[in-house]
Amino acid sequence: xxxxxxxxxxxxxxxxxxxxxxxxxxxxxxxxxxxxxxxxxxxxxxxxxxxxxxxxxxxxxxxxxxxxxxxxxxxxxxxxxxxxxxxxxxxxxxxxxxxxxxxxxxxxxxxxxxxxxxxxxxxxxxxxxxxxxxxxxxxxxxxxxxxxxxxxxxxxxxxxxxx
Numbered sequence: 001x002x003x004x005x006x007x008x009x010x011x012x013x014x015x016x017x018x019x020x021x022x023x024x025x026x027x028x029x030x031x032x033x034x035x036x037x038x039x040x041x042x043x044x045x046x047x048x049x050x051x052x053x054x055x056x057x058x059x060x061x062x063x064x065x066x067x068x069x070x071x072x073x074x075x076x077x078x079x080x081x082x083x084x085x086x087x088x089x090x091x092x093x094x095x096x097x098x099x100x101x102x103x104x105x106x107x108x109x110x111x112x113x114x115x116x117x118x119x120x121x122x123x124x125x126x127x128x129x130x131x132x133x134x135x136x137x138x139x140x141x142x143x144x145x146x147x148x149x150x151x152x153x154x155x156x157x158x159x160x161x162x163x
Contacts, residue, residue: 010152011070013145018067024060028053048128055125058135062142066149090157097154104143104150111140 035049068074081089115136123132 004155006148007152007156010066010145010148014066014070014149017063017142017145021060021063021067024056024063028056028060031056048125051125051128051130055130055132055135058139062139065142066145069146069149069153072153093157094154097150097157100150101147104147108140108143108147111136111143115140 031046031049031052035046039045081092084092115133118136119131119133124130125132
């Protein structure tokens with residue numbers, strides 16, 4: 001089966017986003033360890049560590065989602081679906097994929113609207129005064145890529161069914 005340009009692009013961007021998520025996890029781990037070390041050995045915690053770990057947590061989760069979708073790393077309940085005929089399985093999978101795309105398109109819209117509100121209100125982190133809205137824009141981009149990943153997965157299911 002030939003892989004389309006669309007699937008290659010989605011896979012490439014998802015892998016890149018997953019590297020960002022992985023880097024975020026490593027930085028979170030190092031920052032947390034350094035903060036604990038500094039707090040208990042020198043009684044001098046790292047200022048803003050909580051702010052940074054919180055923001056990187058949002059980056060970690062949202063940037064990892066498209067890759068996880070493509071690798072089928074999410075929890076799936078297949079016991080009921082496996083007992084259905086292949087045609088009914090295709091209907092259920094199509095419905096759930098379209099429902100997922102719809103949900104994440106709503107989340108894209110809501111993330112953008114919330115980022116506009118937070119930017120207008122000047123919402124910032126408590127300690128370092130970093131703005132929240134760039135993270136929400138990034139989340140909107142990640143959710144958009146997730147929609148494409150779900151679509152690529154659905155197209156793969158349909159093309160596998162056709163062959």
